Amino acid sequence: MSIKYFFALLLSLASSAQAQLSPPVAGGIPAGTGAGVHSPNSPFAPLPARADVLPWSLLTEVKTKAVNNRLLPVFPATVQALNDKTQRIQGFMMPLEPGEKQKHFLLSSVPLSCSFCVPGGPESMVEVKTKTPVKYSLEPVTVEGKFAVLSDDSYGLYYRITDAVSVK
Numbered sequence: 403m404s405i406k407y408f409f410a411l412l413l414s415l416a417s418s419a420q421a422q423l424s425p426p427v428a429g430g431i432p433a434g435t436g437a438g439v440h441s442p443n444s445p446f447a448p449l450p451a452r453a454d455v456l457p458w459s460l461l462t463e464v465k466t467k468a469v470n471n472r473l474l475p476v477f478p479a480t481v482q483a484l485n486d487k488t489q490r491i492q493g494f495m496m497p498l499e500p501g502e503k504q505k506h507f508l509l510s511s512v513p514l515s516c517s518f519c520v521p522g523g524p525e526s527m528v529e530v531k532t533k534t535p536v537k538y539s540l541e542p543v544t545v546e547g548k549f550a551v552l553s554d555d556s557y558g559l560y561y562r563i564t565d566a567v568s569v570k
Contacts, residue, residue, distance in 0.1 A: 437462040438512035438522025446513040449492055449542050456484070456491045456549075458511040462525045464560060475525075475560050477551055489549035490569060491528055492542050496521075503535030509545070528561040536568045544569050 437458060440448045449458070460480060466473040493509030511526040521527075530545055547566030552559055 438510065438526040440512045441515050444513055444515055446494070446540065449494075449511065452492060452544075454490060455544060456489050458493075458526065461528075461561060462511070464525045474554055475552075477553070477560075482551055484549050485551040487549055488546060489563065490544060490546040491549075491563065492544040493528065494521075494540075495536075495538055495543055496527070497538055502538055504538055505532050505535050506530070507536075509543070513540070524558055524560045527559065528563055529557075529559050530566050531562070531564045532566045532568070534567070 463478050464481060465476045467476050468474075491509060493511055494513040495504065496508035496510055496514060497504050498506050498508065507530050509528045509530055510521045512521045514521055530547070532545065532547070536543060536545070545563060545566040546569050547563040550562040550564065552562060555562075
């Protein structure tokens, strides 16, 4: 599956899920937006707190503004300061291609609970492109690489890490 197709599918699912919800979920936040909710029924533990990784709470501080019928991110200065610097982040893998080893995937702040459900909004995902393949895992993984803050990505992403390596 190409990344373009995957993101089109994700956005389509998020839009239809949002349109079908009568009341908002998770404290007033519609499905497919926000940091994502870790289901209490999930068989996977939430991400452990670590001082050596970029906190998702910082990445999810982004706001949006409507420009020409599109929602674009508005990043606080603390997030903008991360751009083009080496960062370390942990999350749950969302593969973009089949296979045991992944060189291009998404990291999410919460685990996938359903293959048809969007775990959160773009602020809760980071696109990862690695130097060498990373073994797929249902457990959290940590990567380090050059972090990019994306103000107008064609796929609707807010963050990307390139030249990433897997770290413990």
